[in-house]
Amino acid sequence: MTRSLGAYVHVPFCSVRCGYCDFNTYTSDELGEGATRASYAVTVEREVELARGVLGQERPFETVFFGGGTPTQLPAADLVRVLAALRDQVGLAPGAEVTTEANPDSVTPASLAALREGGFTRISFGVQSAVPHVLRVLDRTHDPLRVPDAVRWAREAGFEQVSVDLIYGTPGESVDDWRRTLEHAVSLEPDHVSAYALIVEQGTALARRVARGEVPAPDDDDLADKYVLADEAFEAAGLSWYELSNWARDEAAQCRHNVLYWRSDDWWGFGPGAHSHVAGRRWWNVKHPAAYAQRLDAGLSPEKDHELVDDDTRTLERVLLESRLRTGLDLSVVPDGHRARVAGLRDRGLVDVTGERLVLTRDGRLLADAVVRELV
């Protein structure tokens, strides 16, 4: 069976650095020489050429995902140009899903029209919260009142799928604040929602603020309550969970690109710091945009390091990833010595077992990592 192939394009630019973000992204002040926004698309095109050498043209990309950073910090024409390179060099399957992330305040009707025109089919807005004081703690600059406009423009531009990203558990966010955000999100009538518990990542400004005691660390019980609220609100609005932190209106509205990750398919990650996984080999690019550009300018691969996924590792990853999906984990994937534990998990109400598949219950989703530790 051939695995599906996807493309991820990392766009490492933001207008401001959000305090909670540990992604590989830079404001214009932080970038060194040789890594300007202006030349970025050209640089990525070089990596696309490299990819063609490895991948050939037999297997077109079924999904493409532009993430960041804020991809829409680049002119729409640059994003379209990179997409065109992917299409021309490797190929794009008919009906391919092409997503870009966007900040609500970094799009205009014109830029959205240009993206749609250039082949983008799906857009995912970083809404995070509808509550101004919560957005401030997250250092998000957009005006929540502009979000409905952005969503409407995307619809008008003809995007087939519109998704919103939300974050819960921000320091200072009350349960009512989160309810407001949920109501707001549902009122946008998105096709898809992602909702993530805030993780205070080491090395971020937020982590330092927590360490200094300026803001409280997220509380697990509060996060659990908010997850339950979100799941209830989305299900009531006709959005069903298909992955732990993702809900979709129907199967067609699921993010096929992300599903590809969770099914251990192949993808090529373009851009600085991007991770790839093709034919049992994982590798990742050098992180800094300047180093990335230098490598490609010199005709070298931007790969920093790699690992080979052996059978045990693959098993562990599959349990880890597939258990997060509503389609569940095939019990045959669970190593022999651990399969007996499934009954205990079911007795504790953490999993349902139908046929040969194990599916997390809502309580189980909240304890997914603990479940996985018992299964491998």
Place this chain on the structure above:
Amino acid sequence: MSASSAPQVPQPGSTDPAVLRNFCIIAHIDHGKSTLADRMLQITGVVDERAARAQYLDRMDIERERGITIKSQAVRMPFTKSSGGDAGTPYVLNMIDTPGHVDFTYEVSRSLEACEGAILLVDAAQGIEAQTLANLYLAMEADLHIIPVLNKIDLPGAQPEKYAEEIAGIIGGEADDVLRVSAKTGEGVEALLNAIVEQVPAPVGDPDAPARALIFDSVYDTYRGVVTYVRVVDGKLSHRDKIKMMSTNAVHEMLEVGVISPEPVKSPDLGVGEVGYLITGVKEVRQSRVGDTVTSHAKPAQEPLGGYKTPNPMVFSGLYPIDGDDFATLREALDKLQLNDAALVYEPESSGALGFGFRIGFLGLLHLEIIRERLEREFNLDLIATAPNVVYRLEMEDGREITVTNPSEYPNDGKIAKVFEPVTRATILTPTDYIGTIMELCQSRRGQLLGMDYLSEDRVEIKYTLPMGEIMFDFFDALKSRTKGYASLDYEPTGEQAADLVKVDILLQGEVVDAFSAIVHRDSAYAYGVALAGKLKELIPRQQFEVPIQAAIGARIIARENIKAIRKDVLAKCYGGDISRKRKLLEKQKEGKKRMKMVGRVEVPQEAFIAALSTGDATPK
């Protein structure tokens, strides 16, 4: 002999006792004993400056790091008198290094027995400390000639006049007689060597009597077996003799005798008054015990030298390998350490919470810490130590008597007629400013004031009877923090007293965790239970179910906490770039799980045991 030629150095085995001087140095940690010893080795030419390791006499790393001496050594130093009427006369000085800590009082007393004189070395900026005072009293009881010396006179904070007065007041004499040196710069050290020759009496013994030598130290050497340090009192020990240990009548072949100067030097004999080593091929120090008398097998002495005692462990603690697979390594390590430490006793025990380990008896808390550190450092073991406890004697209603060295063995059924706990006589030296706070502290630890003596206008010696179990916890730390570090403590066991003691158990999900059981006074049981339950609540991670923590005396619950069930244990995001990282995190978590101890269904991290059992923190203040 011309005046310019070097005088003949007296050789071991044929040294006239009249030119021998055997002395030790009594000093507190940090008061500069090792530096002074190094300086003497240099001045007498035994080691040159470049060859000298800093603090030559402290051999073990731990000793060097902590700046303390655990095991004594003896060095023979030839010294030509450089002042006075007998200037130019060769002498031989034997410097016997004594352990400085209260835990090793018995070893100190044996070292003192091997000497005729003692240097009382006191930091001129700090004055005498309680342990030094205790050792000084031992030296005075042993009839040693005391040479008082103030060290560190080069320090800006030195107050030699003040402390000379203080010392003169304690030992009797004139402040002017207190010598002043700087071991660091060497100032006054040569004068001190001359004073030793002049003041310390030469050893006296009968060269024709059957041999008698006192063992004052016994050290295991990997290559040579046990090296025994002796002071010959009567007769002569020759390297071809068979010798007999008078406490056990065990006979050993003597393979080698010699002196340390500062490396071992073989010699044919050791004669009256001489200090040196002997090697018999025995492999364990307990076959060659400190305090025992060595005599000749062919011509044995009738009476041993006085004062031999078997050291009794005063403090017990369970030591458990964090990795259960290390149990055998721990056993081997203890066997090895015991070769060198006759006071170390242990037997295997098992704990429901901690698995298999050993209950180990120690001379005191420092002894415990040193052993634990050596096990971890030299044998690469990760260990959990249970809170140290003393030995309790229980009289049961049916007349039986039980000795409890592990709180979990303390009977719960209430058939106890009386409990006896060991008590100590504690001596605290302190600036007078802190008398009030110290008395308050001792009172709260069930102390009884025995008396108070002013050493000088602003320093006082306070004596208390204190239960030893109370000192086990954080008494020393509390004393130091209440007195800004100025007070010093010494204690010696003096017997036992009946006390109203109870065992406090800790239950997790209704199951007693034996490692957390403690014997405490009834009045502080409640505070202890509340504190430990509260601490465990912080230390034990939330589980998938609720975990009640209870503190109980018998069936009566005295404190209760609750660890709520965990509701969230998942990372919300997992995309392409997160997979390796998440997998590694999972592997790490699984590795961490291996280090969890299961108490019933409850997973308790090792760190929780370590933190909860660390001395002091759970004790009511």
